Amino acid sequence: MAQTIPRLQMGGKRVVLAVTGSIAAYKAVGLLRLLTQSGATVQVVMTEAATRFVAPLTFEVLSGSPVTSDLFAGHQDMKHLSLTERADLLLVAPCTANTLAKLALGLADNVLGTMALTLQCPLVICPAMDGDMWAHPTVQAHAETLRRRGAVLVEPEIGELASGQCGQGRLAAEETILATVEAIVQPRLDWQGERVLISAGPTQEPIDPVRFLSNGSSGKMGYALAEAAVLRGAEVVLVSGPTRLPRPSRVTVVPVVTADEMLHALTARFDWATTVIMAAAVGDFRPKQALSHKLKKEEWTGESLQLERTPDILLALSAQRTHQRMIGFAAETDHLLEHGQSKLRKKQLDMLVVNQVGGQQSAFGRDDNEVMVLTPDAPPVHMPRMPKRQLADKLLDHIGQVPVRAVRPSPASSSPSQ
Numbered sequence: 001m002a003q004t005i006p007r008l009q010m011g012g013k014r015v016v017l018a019v020t021g022s023i024a025a026y027k028a029v030g031l032l033r034l035l036t037q038s039g040a041t042v043q044v045v046m047t048e049a050a051t052r053f054v055a056p057l058t059f060e061v062l063s064g065s066p067v068t069s070d071l072f073a074g075h076q077d078m079k080h081l082s083l084t085e086r087a088d089l090l091l092v093a094p095c096t097a098n099t100l101a102k103l104a105l106g107l108a109d110n111v112l113g114t115m116a117l118t119l120q121c122p123l124v125i126c127p128a129m130d131g132d133m134w135a136h137p138t139v140q141a142h143a144e145t146l147r148r149r150g151a152v153l154v155e156p157e158i159g160e161l162a163s164g165q166c167g168q169g170r171l172a173a174e175e176t177i178l179a180t181v182e183a184i185v186q187p188r189l190d191w192q193g194e195r196v197l198i199s200a201g202p203t204q205e206p207i208d209p210v211r212f213l214s215n216g217s218s219g220k221m222g223y224a225l226a227e228a229a230v231l232r233g234a235e236v237v238l239v240s241g242p243t244r245l246p247r248p249s250r251v252t253v254v255p256v257v258t259a260d261e262m263l264h265a266l267t268a269r270f271d272w273a274t275t276v277i278m279a280a281a282v283g284d285f286r287p288k289q290a291l292s293h294k295l296k297k298e299e300w301t302g303e304s305l306q307l308e309r310t311p312d313i314l315l316a317l318s319a320q321r322t323h324q325r326m327i328g329f330a331a332e333t334d335h336l337l338e339h340g341q342s343k344l345r346k347k348q349l350d351m352l353v354v355n356q357v358g359g360q361q362s363a364f365g366r367d368d369n370e371v372m373v374l375t376p377d378a379p380p381v382h383m384p385r386m387p388k389r390q391l392a393d394k395l396l397d398h399i400g401q402v403p404v405r406a407v408r409p410s411p412a413s414s415s416p417s418q
């Protein structure tokens with residue numbers, strides 16, 4: 001029989017797991033198991049609605065402690081205040097739209113709301129709801145209020161929802177939630193002292209003021225890397241093409257649109273960086289001439305769009321390289337290894353992460369990914385499909401092992417950190 005090997009990364013840590021009335025409440029049982037396997041002591045709090053979805057008994061047996069759900073029961077212990085007194089983290093998973101609103105507004109009509117107002121420890125919120133609910137401006141405003149106040153939001157994923165429809169609203173994968181919780185309560189800080197420059201997302205090349213050439217990159221991989229690196233102690237600048245992703249906390253985000261703007265933004269920060277990770281899907285072509293006015297249907301005479309190459313950002317940065325570790329990403333539809341090896345050599349990279357794009361398994365837009373990692377002096381490493389946030393940590397582990405090659409002396413006055 002397969003055995004789970006305990007990871008005990010959170011030994012001695014105390015987590016309060018708050019479960020709310022979402023259809024995903026049953027997934028909190030799996031999360032509780034992962035947290036306890038990781039060594040954490042877990043106290044479960046449930047909203048009244050959550051108890052309609054999963055019996056508290058399940059959580060009581062698995063956590064080894066009584067579940068708190070009634071604000072007025074056992075009031076002698078003042079549980080709503082005392083539970084989080086010695087907690088290292090409050091994890092709300094799944095978090096309903098209703099509870100998200102209560103937390104943002106400071107409503108205190110249940111145990112969780114009351115507890116949140118006296119909280120001294122980090123708050124991690126994992127929303128789960130119907131896609132239209134998550135997209136609603138009110139819900140987004142509450143999410144943003146909580147982010148600004150320092151809460152960490154683990155974004156819901158895109159996929160099939162309870163309604164049978166596909167959309168963004170599904171509770172993030174257990175591994176993604178656990179990686180976030182572990183990084184907060186037991187920070188590894190192995191990237192402290194590193195200055196990481198990351199590019200993410202697509203670029204857009206204008207055809208006219210309303211149309212552009214672009215690609216289907218969501219930016220999720222680059223954002224996940226930025227989030228993971230900052231939690232591991234790095235200073236991070238994220239140069240991002242247009243995405244719909246929220247700004248990761250403690251990361252400096254430089255928004256850009258075109259390949260030229262991306263090159264400019266990256267070049268300006270290149271000397272500062274100790275590691276450069278180019279996860280953006282930079283468009284290879286752009287219209288030779290962008291029109292200054294919107295091309296009307298009637299104006300178009302059927303001539304084809306003239307394209308030209310955009311700057312090769314990886315090659316341009318690689319040529320200026322002094323002390324930086326250089327990591328590239330390649331999106332390939334076929335012959336992943338051959339195309340990847342050739343790119344690794346041509347662009348003189350320390351590592352190339354090759355994604356499959358196109359088709360059912362396309363890396364674009366998904367919350368998970370499977371990659372091949374190529375380095376100049378070692379055989380390729382296959383990283384199986386996993387949530388992008390978890391993959392980000394695995395890639396950082398790998399990148400951390402890459403020896404830094406001094407290519408030529410840095411013109412910068414500040415000497416590199418290693």
Ligand SMILES: Cc1cc2nc3c(=O)[nH]c(=O)nc-3n(C[C@H](O)[C@H](O)[C@H](O)COP(=O)(O)O)c2cc1C
Nearest residue numbers: 020021022023024047049050096097098099128129
């Ligand atoms: C079958 C069913 C499934 C539900 N799933 C969700 C959900 O996934 N997310 C959500 O925000 N609300 C969901 N709701 C609505 C909440 O249960 C409702 O807003 C409730 O008041 C939440 O209370 P709480 O935030 O105190 O737990 C669901 C309701 C029902 C009946």
